[in-house]
């Protein structure tokens with residue numbers, strides 16, 4: 212017969228514990244609420260004995276209404292964060308090719324149904340996806356892996372070298388309710 216206090220300990224542990232809530236549906240799609248306008252699309256990696264093929268963007272997918280007009284890639288070194296950044300006139304459209312990234316978005320758009328919301332979106336070479344960052348949404352990209360991460364970005368406008376559509380805030384700004392820990396970034 213177990214001692215009454217051993218049952219009491221288990222009861223107290225269960226009472227103090229937090230139950231898991233749903234995070235994905237049966238198809239593996241995230242059920243978390245996304246910042247308004249963010250769309251994530253899984254990509255297919257075709258593999259055979261010679262190597263791989265992965266389609267990255269096809270207007271026929273109807274994933275994003277804007278055409279392909281400009282492409283570049285950027286990297287982030289391990290332990291670094293790029294951001295906070297915000298584009299007032301265009302969207303970013305990311306496809307991560309290498310590494311692991313935490314993409315943090317903060318929606319301060321006054322008329323957004325998700326005004327005030329923060330999203331942490333994890334992108335990995337283990338599950339290639341497209342994700343867009345709507346115009347007006349603050350974002351910062353953290354390399355959470357142990358090698359350079361590489362992202363191909365298909366912004367919805369061409370880069371204006373004379374007047375880039377980009378404004379920045381220091382990573383430790385108090386104006387955004389999010390803190391990165393133990394990282395290097397733009398101060």
Ligand SMILES: Cc1cn([C@H]2C[C@H](O)[C@@H](COP(=O)(O)OP(=O)(O)O[C@H]3O[C@@H](C)C(=O)[C@@H](O)[C@H]3O)O2)c(=O)[nH]c1=O
Pocket residue numbers: 283285293294296303350351352364370372377
């Ligand atoms: C984005 C971009 C930058 N550049 C030049 C400008 C500058 O001299 C150098 C580095 O630019 P940046 O400091 O803007 O690069 P970076 O901070 O890596 O920019 C990227 O950051 C991540 C977080 C994003 O969200 C992207 O939209 C993009 O802004 O590259 C181009 O020539 N063409 C481009 O399309």
